[in-house]
Amino acid sequence: MSYAISVNGxxxxxxxxxxxxxxxxxxxxxxxxxxxxxxxxxxxxxCTVHVDGQPxxxxxxxxxxxxxxxxxxIEAIEGADVRAIQDAWVAHDVPQCGFCQSGQVMSAIALxxxxxxxxxxxxxxxxxxNLCRCATYNRVRAAIHDAAxxxxxxx
Amino acid sequence: MTDPSEKKSCFRxxxxxxxxxxxxxxxxxxxxxxxxxPMQVAGAILQGGGDDPEPSAFGPFIRITDDxxxxxxxxxxxxxxxxxxxxxxxxxxELDADWDRVRVVDSRSNFRAYGPQMTGAxxxxxxNWDLMRNAGAAARAMFVEAAALRWSxxxxxxxxxxxxxxxxxxxxxxxxxxxLADASRLQPQQSPVLxxxxxxxxxxxxxxxxxxxxxxxxxxxxxxxxxxxxxxxxAMVAHSPRFGGTLARFDASDARxxxxxxxxxxxxxxxxxxxxxxxxxxxxxxxxxxxWDDSEAETRSTHELVRYYHDIAAGRSDVEPAExxxxxxxxxxxxxxxxxxxxxxxxxxxxAPMETLDCVAQVNGWDVSITSGAHLATVDQVYAAFAxxxxxxxxxxxxxxxxxxxxxxxxxxxxxxxxxxxxAKRTDGRPVKLMWSREDEIAxxxxxxxxxxxxxxxxxxxxxxxxxxxHSVCQSLLPVGPNSLATExxxxxxxxxxxxxVDGKIFTPTFPVVVGLWRSVGHSYTALVMEHIVDQxxxxxxxxxxxYRRVFYEKAGDKRRLAVxxxxxxxxxxxxxxxxxxxxxxxxxEAFGTIVGQVAEVRLVDDRPIVHRVVAVVDCGxxxxxxxxxxxxxxxxxxxxxxxxxxxxxxxxxIVQETNFDRYLVVRMNEMPVVExxxxxxxxxxxxxxxxxxxxxxxxxxxxxxxxxxxxxxxLPFLDRNARSNTDVSxxx
Ligand code: FES
Ligand code: FES
Numbered sequence: 001m002s003y004a005i006s007v008n009g010x011x012x013x014x015x016x017x018x019x020x021x022x023x024x025x026x027x028x029x030x031x032x033x034x035x036x037x038x039x040x041x042x043x044x045x046x047c048t049v050h051v052d053g054q055p056x057x058x059x060x061x062x063x064x065x066x067x068x069x070x071x072x073x074i075e076a077i078e079g080a081d082v083r084a085i086q087d088a089w090v091a092h093d094v095p096q097c098g099f100c101q102s103g104q105v106m107s108a109i110a111l112x113x114x115x116x117x118x119x120x121x122x123x124x125x126x127x128x129x130n131l132c133r134c135a136t137y138n139r140v141r142a143a144i145h146d147a148a149x150x151x152x153x154x155x
Numbered sequence: 156m157t158d159p160s161e162k163k164s165c166f167r168x169x170x171x172x173x174x175x176x177x178x179x180x181x182x183x184x185x186x187x188x189x190x191x192x193p194m195q196v197a198g199a200i201l202q203g204g205g206d207d208p209e210p211s212a213f214g215p216f217i218r219i220t221d222d223x224x225x226x227x228x229x230x231x232x233x234x235x236x237x238x239x240x241x242x243x244x245x246x247x248x249e250l251d252a253d254w255d256r257v258r259v260v261d262s263r264s265n266f267r268a269y270g271p272q273m274t275g276a277x278x279x280x281x282x283n284w285d286l287m288r289n290a291g292a293a294a295r296a297m298f299v300e301a302a303a304l305r306w307s308x309x310x311x312x313x314x315x316x317x318x319x320x321x322x323x324x325x326x327x328x329x330x331x332x333x334x335l336a337d338a339s340r341l342q343p344q345q346s347p348v349l350x351x352x353x354x355x356x357x358x359x360x361x362x363x364x365x366x367x368x369x370x371x372x373x374x375x376x377x378x379x380x381x382x383x384x385x386x387x388x389x390a391m392v393a394h395s396p397r398f399g400g401t402l403a404r405f406d407a408s409d410a411r412x413x414x415x416x417x418x419x420x421x422x423x424x425x426x427x428x429x430x431x432x433x434x435x436x437x438x439x440x441x442x443x444x445x446x447w448d449d450s451e452a453e454t455r456s457t458h459e460l461v462r463y464y465h466d467i468a469a470g471r472s473d474v475e476p477a478e479x480x481x482x483x484x485x486x487x488x489x490x491x492x493x494x495x496x497x498x499x500x501x502x503x504x505x506x507a508p509m510e511t512l513d514c515v516a517q518v519n520g521w522d523v524s525i526t527s528g529a530h531l532a533t534v535d536q537v538y539a540a541f542a543x544x545x546x547x548x549x550x551x552x553x554x555x556x557x558x559x560x561x562x563x564x565x566x567x568x569x570x571x572x573x574x575x576x577x578x579a580k581r582t583d584g585r586p587v588k589l590m591w592s593r594e595d596e597i598a599x600x601x602x603x604x605x606x607x608x609x610x611x612x613x614x615x616x617x618x619x620x621x622x623x624x625x626h627s628v629c630q631s632l633l634p635v636g637p638n639s640l641a642t643e644x645x646x647x648x649x650x651x652x653x654x655x656x657v658d659g660k661i662f663t664p665t666f667p668v669v670v671g672l673w674r675s676v677g678h679s680y681t682a683l684v685m686e687h688i689v690d691q692x693x694x695x696x697x698x699x700x701x702x703y704r705r706v707f708y709e710k711a712g713d714k715r716r717l718a719v720x721x722x723x724x725x726x727x728x729x730x731x732x733x734x735x736x737x738x739x740x741x742x743x744x745e746a747f748g749t750i751v752g753q754v755a756e757v758r759l760v761d762d763r764p765i766v767h768r769v770v771a772v773v774d775c776g777x778x779x780x781x782x783x784x785x786x787x788x789x790x791x792x793x794x795x796x797x798x799x800x801x802x803x804x805x806x807x808x809x810i811v812q813e814t815n816f817d818r819y820l821v822v823r824m825n826e827m828p829v830v831e832x833x834x835x836x837x838x839x840x841x842x843x844x845x846x847x848x849x850x851x852x853x854x855x856x857x858x859x860x861x862x863x864x865x866x867x868x869x870x871l872p873f874l875d876r877n878a879r880s881n882t883d884v885s886x887x888x
Contacts, residue, residue, distance in 0.1 A: 021434065041817065043816035093364055097557060127824040131823060133509045137789075137827035139789070
C-alpha cells in the first residue's frame with residue numbers, strides 16, 4: 001500500500017506494508033539514519049522521534065499510524081532550545097559511544113518544551129526511557145539543567 | 156598539487172625497530188613509523204596487494220597540512236572511551252601544536268604500518284605513549300631546526316607554542332605551514348628530547364576534550380548500522396537457539412514469499428535471509444521454519460550448571476585443576492585452627508552494547524571490503540580472508556566508530572564479521588549489511604563466563620590470614636593457553652601478603668556455551684571475591700575495613716594502593732557521620748595497571764540497594780585527559796552497577812531466557828548514582844581507564860550492605876529474578 005507521510009516538513013509517498021515500523025521507513029526508505037535501532041521493543045529510546053510534538057519510539061509505531069501525524073527527526077529538529085541542548089551536550093562532553101544520543105537529545109528537547117525548568121525528578125521521569133549503555137546519565141542531567149538555565153536567562 | 160618528485164623520505168633504524176620517517180606528500184608533512192620487526196614484515200606480506208590508503212610506505216601518525224591543520228591518525232578503535240582525544244593530546248603536547256587546529260582520523264586496517272591493531276585490556280593510551288610522544292617531539296624538532304637554519308640562529312634560541320615557531324626577543328615568528336617544505340628536508344631525530352611532565356601545557360588540563368561530541372549530539376555521526384551503499388542488501392540470520400546446535404533442515408517457502416526478500420540460504424551459522432530492506436529481512440526470517448540438530452548442543456539449565464560447578468569445586472568431577480597461584484612449601488596441607496570459608500557464584504553476562512552487531516561487506520572475486528566497528532582489525536582481517544578464501548592483503552577494513560562494544564566486537568573469531576563475509580560471497584558482488592537484532596545479540600554468547608569460587612582462609616589470632624586456599628571454576632576466557640584471565644585480580648593479590656601459604660587452583664570445564672571478554676574481564680568478579688572477603692575478615696577481626704586493608708598494603712609495600720586508600724578515605728569522609736539508614740562500602744582493585752578505589756553510599760529500600768553516591772579515586776599514571784577519566788569512571792560505574800544489580804544471562808534447557816532490555820535490565824537515569832572522581836597525581840606511565848572502574852563497584856555495594864545488615868553477599872546479581880524460585884541454586888558448603 002502507499003502511504004503519504006509527513007517527515008521533517010515534507011510529505012513522502014511510501015510504498016510499504018502498513019505494519020512496517022516507522023523506524024525502518026525512516027532509516028531504510030528515507031535514509032534518515034540519525035534515528036537508531038537499539039531494541040525494537042520500546043525499551044531503549046534510541047529511536048525517539050517527535051510525533052506531533054510528542055517524543056515517541058518509532059520502532060513500535062506503524063507506518064499506517066504514523067502517516068496521520070507530523071514526524072520530526074534529529075536531522076531536522078530546530079529552535080533555540082535545540083541549539084541550547086546541543087551546545088550543552090558539547091560543553092559537557094556528554095557522548096561516549098554516542099549511539100543513544102540522538103534519542104537522548106530528542107527526549108531532552110521534548111522535556112524542555114514541556115517544562116521550562118525541569119527538576120531532577122522531571123528529568124528522571126522524562127529521560128528514564130532512554131537507555132545509555134555507556135552510562136552518560138549524569139552528564140545528560142547536567143547538560144539539561146545547563147541548557148534550561150541558558151534558555152531561561154535573558155541574553 | 157605538489158610534484159611527486161618532491162616526495163622525499165628518510166628512514167633510520169631505532170632500537171625499537173621502528174623507523175621514524177618524515178616526508179612531504181602533496182604539500183603535507185607526514186611523520187610516522189615504518190616497522191621492521193619480523194612480525195610486521197610478516198604483516199607486510201599479509202598486506203601484499205592491499206591498497207595502502209596513505210600515499211607512503213609507512214604508517215603516518217601525524218600529518219601537518221598547508222591549511223594549518225594537524226591531523227593525528229588514530230589506530231585504536233574509538234568505542235566511546237574517548238581514546239582519540241587522549242592520543243591526539245599526547246602528540247599535540249610534544250609538538251606544541253594549536254589544540255584547536257588538531258583533528259583525529261581513524262586509520263584503516265593496516266598491519267604493515269601499525270603492527271597489530273588491537274584495542275583491549277585498556278591498552279589504548281598505554282601502548283601508544285612512547286610512539287606518539289616520539290613522533291610529536293620529532294616533528295617539533297624538525298620545525299625548530301628548519302627555523303634555526305632559516306634565521307641562522309642556534310636551535311636553543313627557538314621556541315614553539317600553539318603551532319607558532321618563534322625566536323623570543325626578536326620579531327621572528329612563523330607558523331608550521333610556512334616551514335613545511337624546509338622541515339620536510341630534514342632528518343627526523345630518532346630519539347628526540349621529550350618534555351618533562353612538569354612542562355606539560357595540554358596533557359592533564361581541562362583543554363583535552365573530545366572532538367566528536369557535536370557530531371554525536373546531532374545524529375550526524377555515522378555508525379555501521381547507518382551505512383548505505385548503492386544496491387546494498389540487508390541480511391539477517393536465524394541462529395541456533397542452543398549453543399552447539401546445528402542446522403538440520405529448513406523450509407524457506409514462506410520466507411521467500413515476503414515482499415523484498417531476495418534470497419534465503421544456509422550458512423555455517425544458520426539460515427541467512429537477504430532482502431532489500433531490514434524489515435523485509437526480519438519478516439522473512441520470522442517466516443522461516445527451521446529444525447535444529449541438538450545432538451551436540453548444550454541443553455542444561457542454569458541451576459544445573461551451577462550445581463555442576465559446585466561439584467567440580469568439590470572434586471566430584473573429572474575436571475582436573477591447574478595451579479594459578481602458589482606460595483609456601485606445601486600449599487595443599489589441610490587447614491586448622493580459625494578458618495573462615497566463603498563461596499561465590501557469578502552468572503553469565505551479555506555485553507548489550509547500544510548498537511547491536513552489524514557489518515557491511517562486499518566481495519568481488521578476491522577482493523573483500525568491509526566496514527565495521529571492528530576493534531581487533533588485524534584479527535578480523537585474517538578471519539575475513541579465511542571466510543572469503545582470499546589472502547588478508549585483499550581484505551580492506553574501514554573502521555568506523557562503534558556504538559559501544561564492551562568486548563563484544565573484539566572476539567577472537569570475528570564471528571559477526573565472518574558471518575557477513577560468508578553472506579556477501581553469495582550476493583553476486585552486491586554489498587550486504589548484516590543486522591543483528593537485540594535478541595540476536597543478547598543470546599549470541601561470548602558472555603562474561605559464569606564462575607564459582609570456594610575460598611578458605613586460616614587466620615592468625617589477631618585476625619589476619621596466614622593461609623589462603625582459593626578454588627575457582629570458570630570456562631576458559633581464551634581459545635588457547637592457560638586460563639589465566641579467569642583468576643586475574645586474585646593471582647598475586649596484595650591480601651596474600653600476610654600469609655605463608657597460598658593454594659590457588661582453577662578448574663576449567665569445557666562445554667558449548669561460548670564465553671569471551673567482557674569489560675574488565677576476570678576483574679569483573681574477582682574484585683568482589685577479594686574485596687568482599689577482606690571486608691568480612693576485617694569485621695571478624697573487629698577492625699575498620701580501611702585500617703585492615705592498610706596492614707596488607709604496608710606489608711606488601713604497595714605505595715600506590717596506600718595512596719589510593721588514603722585519598723579515598725579523605726574524599727569519601729570515611730568513618731565520618733552518615734544519615735541513618737545509609738552506609739558506606741569500600742573497595743579497591745587493580746586492573747590493567749590502574750588502581751581504582753570506590754566508596755559507595757547505599758541504603759536498602761525493600762531489600763533493594765539504592766546507590767546514591769560513589770566517590771572514586773584512581774591512579775592511572777599520568778592523567779592525559781582528566782575529563783575523559785571522569786567520564787570513563789562514571790560510565791564504568793553505571794556499567795558495573797547494571798551487572799551487579801540485575802545482570803544475569805540464564806539458560807533453560809540450554810536456551811537463553813533473556814531476550815531484550817525488558818529481561819536484561821540495565822541501570823537507567825533514575826538509578827544512576829552521583830559520581831565524584833579524584834585522580835592521584837602521578838608521573839608514572841599512563842595506564843588504561845576504559846575498564847578498571849567497572850570492577851570495584853559490586854564489592855563496594857556488597858560491603859555497604861554488609862555494614863547495613865551484617866549479611867554477606869555470595870552471588871550476583873543483587874536483584875536476581877530467579878533467586879527466589881530456584882532455592883536449590885543456593886550455595887551449599
Ligand atoms: S529501538 Fe525503539 S525503543 Fe529501542
Ligand atoms: S553514549 Fe554509548 S550508549 Fe549512550
